[in-house]
Amino acid sequence: MKTPAISILMAVRNEEEHLQAAVDSIRRQTLSDWEMIIVDDGSTDATPAILEDAARNDSRIKILRQEPLGLVTALCKGMQQCRSDYIARMDGDDICHPRRLEKQWAHLENHPGLALVATNIRYFPSHQVRGGMRHYEIWQNGLVNDDLIRRDLFVESPFTQPSVMFRKNAVVAVGGYQENSWGEDYDLWLRLALAGYRFARIPETLFFWREHGNRLTHLAEEFTLNAFRRCKAHYLKQSYLKDYDTVTLWGSGLEGKEWRKTLEKLKITVHRWIDIDPRKIGQTIHGAKVEDPDVLKPGSGPMLITIGVRGARELVRQKSAELGLVEGVDYVCVT
Amino acid sequence: MDIVMQRGAFGSGEHETTVSCLEMIEQLDLQGKRVLDLGSGTGILGIAASLCGARDILCVDIDPDAVANARENCRLNKIDEGTVRHLAGTLDDVQENRFDIVLANIYGDILIDLCNDLVEKVNPDGTLLLSGILWEYNFDVRNLYEQASCEVTKNRLMDEFSTILLTKS
Known part of the structure; x- marks a missing residue:
């Protein structure tokens, strides 16, 4: 046939x-x-x-x-x-x-x-x-x-x-x-x-x-969202995060905290948070400092964008471009 | 068929679904018939029905601006005011029944919602010309109207939209 x-x-x-x-x-x-x-x-x-x-x-x-x-x-x-x-x-x-x-x-x-x-x-x-x-x-x-x-x-x-x-x-x-x-x-x-x-x-x-x-x-x-996070983290560990055991998360809200938990199970520790909320900057969340986006520099390790708010991705991209960060290298959007 | 249309917000008859309706209207026997045009917009289908010999046409649109526009287009095409009448409202506002032909160039999901009420407006052996049906609704519309004792006589599928011609049994 x-x-x-x-x-x-x-x-x-x-x-x-x-x-x-x-x-x-x-x-x-x-x-x-x-x-x-x-x-x-x-x-x-x-x-x-x-x-x-x-x-x-x-x-x-x-x-x-x-x-x-x-x-x-x-x-x-x-x-x-x-x-x-x-x-x-x-x-x-x-x-x-x-x-x-x-x-x-x-x-x-x-x-x-x-x-x-x-x-x-x-x-x-x-x-x-x-x-x-x-x-x-x-x-x-x-x-x-x-x-x-x-x-x-x-x-x-x-x-x-x-x-x-x-x-x-x-x-x-x-x-x-x-x-x-x-x-x-x-x-x-x-x-x-x-x-x-x-x-x-x-x-x-x-x-x-x-x-x-x-x-x-x-x-x-x-x-469910949780399964999605686990799936993403599983493949991030094999790709973007392959050579790292620490990561920066931009977005320290509920979504970011869920990401921290998911990554922790894969033995990847959050060593820094980035947030634009002035009440959060300077605080320590789960042992990691919350910093202002302005501290970000190209080539300073992997970062995941974990802001749960719709529309935030474009603002992050804008700000990152101003700071000279390259998407896929200096950061990856996961929300 | 030559129809003069004002340029405006309600479509001037170039859209594939309108063209498809006009082509099907030309093939219908409209001589002396009573027609309901639901979602009449510019009034182009009602005008076409009139030019094809329909005796009494009721154009219904929910948008009063569209109704004013349809009135103006009827005037431009020298359609007798007694032949094409206009109503700003919905199907619920149509008190009359027993139309020979129902034209409805509206969205498929609305045709699904209105199925029974629309079929009720048509005489036995009457015709329904349904259009403005996006591809994804074509099957569901046909299926539903067949369940409401109509028979599909034509099903025309275009790039994005479709037109269904039915006869009420």
């Missing part, structure tokens, strides 16, 4: 409400040379019937079943069956623009040095979308190239998982999807980034991300 241009990889559990729409949006793609591997992770609703129907109507769709073993197991199982080296991820409740596959495929074809291409995303339905999600959407869509994605790599997950298309060989080379106590997608992006693989984003809205009350991201412990 001829290898299709793209393998679409989807894992579902109890997605009867929106699955048909998701599958339909794939079947309407302008690029039709694809196979779709859908792993049913132990659904107990009408999902199996919808999938059977879909596979019966379209020979490009292949269904795999497993007991409810979880997303990572399902994705690994499905990926083994993907015959193309281009894998487009998709979820059972989202919608693709009809040109999504065509454009992502062309982008990877034309840029052999890229391991992954994302697109702009848009949350829907609009009445379900709260402020924080809009900020996330704007932030993510603003990461328009590899440099910006890398600069903000430790801020949040830079990609919506079901919106990406990646090269299977790159993902396999870094160990594929892995089970951790944090999100498997962010974990994978960080491993790809640290291994030197390059990313891109097509600046067009080709993926629509459905928001509903019960989506996994709100429920699962893996996605």
Whole structure:
């Protein structure tokens, strides 16, 4: 059998409400040379019937079943069956623009040095979308190239998982999807980034991300802020903080204090705090002095920006530029 | 179809969703029909319906400035005041029923919220032309209106928006 241009990889559990729409949006793609591997992770609703129907109507769709073993197991199982080296991820409740596959495929074809291409995303339905999600959407869509994605790599997950298309060989080379106590997608992006693989984003809205009350991201412990911090710290220790056992944290509020705890478990000590709050400057927090940003000099050791307030990142960047600090060298934003 | 439009804040008919509506209106049999245009904006769809032979058109928009603009556009196109009527308000303010055709070039999530009320305004065998539907809402809108005893006769998907033509059974 001829290898299709793209393998679409989807894992579902109890997605009867929106699955048909998701599958339909794939079947309407302008690029039709694809196979779709859908792993049913132990659904107990009408999902199996919808999938059977879909596979019966379209020979490009292949269904795999497993007991409810979880997303990572399902994705690994499905990926083994993907015959193309281009894998487009998709979820059972989202919608693709009809040109999504065509454009992502062309982008990877034309840029052999890229391991992954994302697109702009848009949350829907609009009445379900709260402020924080809009900020996330704007932030993510603003990461328009590899440099910006890398600069903000430790801020949040830079990609919506079901919106990406990646090269299977790159993902396999870094160990594929892995089970951790944090999100498997962010974990994978960080491993790809640290291994030197390059990313891109097509600046067009080709993926629509459905928001509903019960989506996994709100429920699962893996996605709590704490898990995110642990994941970031784990990979910072292997990269930016590799040769250090002490660090400066800019931001000594609640977020900064949580970071101190997380880093301490990895045997990295906070030896200095930076804060703009005049009441804090001069104080000692957990054995480390709080200092004014004006004391900062280039080349004086690693610093993480741990200010929890939205919008602070840009102010820090401004101030750091005035002080001659270089992002990625003198500091990394982690919030 | 030649329509004269004022330039203004309410779109002058160049948007893909408006163009799509105009093309579908041209293909409908509007001769002597009663039409509701919900979210009428500039009034362009109502004007088009009138030029295609519709007898009685009610243009409804929540924005009074849009309604004033639509009135002016009707005047520019020499549409008889008895043919196209205007109402500043929402669907709740429309007392009349039994329209032959409902035009609604508004957002998909609003079409979802209004589904039952909108279908109720249409005669059996009547037509609903729904547009302004962003891609991500297309499936949900079709699904919901089909559940409300409508049949999809056309589903046109454009770059960003989509248009759905339905018949009420």
